[in-house]
Every structure is written in structure tokens, then in C-alpha cells.
Amino acid sequence: MDIRLNDKVAVITGGSTGIGAATAIEYAKAGAKVVFGDINEEDAQKTLTTIVEAGGIAKFQRTNVTVETEVADLMETADREYGGIDTLVTSAGVLRGPSVRIDDFEAATFDSVIDVNLKGTFFALKHAVPIMKSSGGVILCIASGAGVRGGSSSVAYASSKGGVNGLVMTVENQVASMNIRMHTICPGGLATPLKLGQIAESAKRDGQDPEAAVANARNSLGDPSGVARVLTFLASDEASYTRGQIFTR
8 A cells, every 4th residue: 555645744753763753754755744853953964864865845843842832833833834734743752760660760860751751742732733623633642562551661751651641542532523533652662762772771780781782682673664654554544544542563
């Protein structure tokens, strides 16, 4: 099946690396106009170059998802320059404090993860929905199997992703009458900077060689582009009958 997103406008948070970058590239390849935000400007330029050199249309805007005004401005940019938002993907995320027991877990670390993963998702939904409500669309929130049907190496990460799942289950009922479809996306183990960084940090904490641990893990981890292809289908009209949580490799 040749999935097309012609004339659709997509906004992606966390679009510089990992699932976000892979999705931005796949969406542009399928014909969407992509606006993506991130604090990682160096990798954002690599993603942007990949899209443009392949003939796609994309715009990067530096966005810290913990700052509400910056998230609002990202959504307004898509609306102003491309005439609306058809798809929102919230993939900005961090994983901190792997392998730290609950009684040693720092409150500041917990707060920093919640601020990016959960509050950042909240800000994106809050400011995208008013733009999307006139014509409908699709919202895809990246959570994880962690916090949804299992635990995590990080107390904060599992809590934040469980929160994203709860947020989607609540908001999807509010926006259904606006013809907005929502999904919680729960990827498995992928070779993203976030996952590889967690593996390296946990190995170092256990007195092991971080580089060796990362090299060994790569053999069993999936490719973010595989999830991006799932997200491309979900953003398309062909997925209009799809509902609920989506679990991927």
C-alpha cells in the first residue's frame, strides 16, 4: 500500500533524532508539510537537510516543550505558514535516572522527566487542538510499553509515560466531536539516542563497559524508521477506522 499524506500539515515535537526525526522524514516523503521542534539544533539541521534534499517540505523551529509559549508558537507557525495542523506527533522525551531505586531517586530528576514527557505533551495538545478543531485531524502521542503495561529502568520515565497514556484516554473523549482521532503509541526497544543513552548509563552505574553494552544492545533493538512507517499509516486517511493504543516493536 502506498500511503500518501499529500497536502497534510504535520507538527512533530522532538523531531531532531529518534522516532521524531524518522517520522519527520517519512511524513515529508509521503507528501506532508512538516514543522518540527526540538532543543537539539545541530541534529535538527541534519533532519531538515535530509528532507529538503529528497524534495520534501519542512521547517524547523527551536522549541523547548517545557516552555508553554514556545510550544504555542510552534503550533501557530504551522497554522500561519501552512494553513493549519492535520497531524500532531508528540515525541519529545527524556529518560533520566535509570536503575536508581525509589528511595534514592532525586525529586529534581523526577520533575525534569515529568516536565518534558508529560507536561510537554499537555502543552502540545492544549495549543494544537484549537487549531485542529475546525477541520479535524490525528494526534499521535508517543508513550511506551513502560508505564502502560510494564515497568521501566526509571521510576520517572514509567510515571511520565503512564501519564501520557492517561492524558490521551481523557482528551480523546473531549475531541472526538471535533473529528480528531487520538492514539497512544507504545514502541518497544529501539536504537534511539534516548534508549542507547539509558543502556550506557545503566552499564556505567553497574561497573560495566558502556560502549560494549551499547554495541551488544544494538543487535536486539529495532529501527525507529519502522515506527515512523506505522505513524505514517496512522496519519493517513486509510487509518480512519483505527482506534486505541498502538503497540509496536
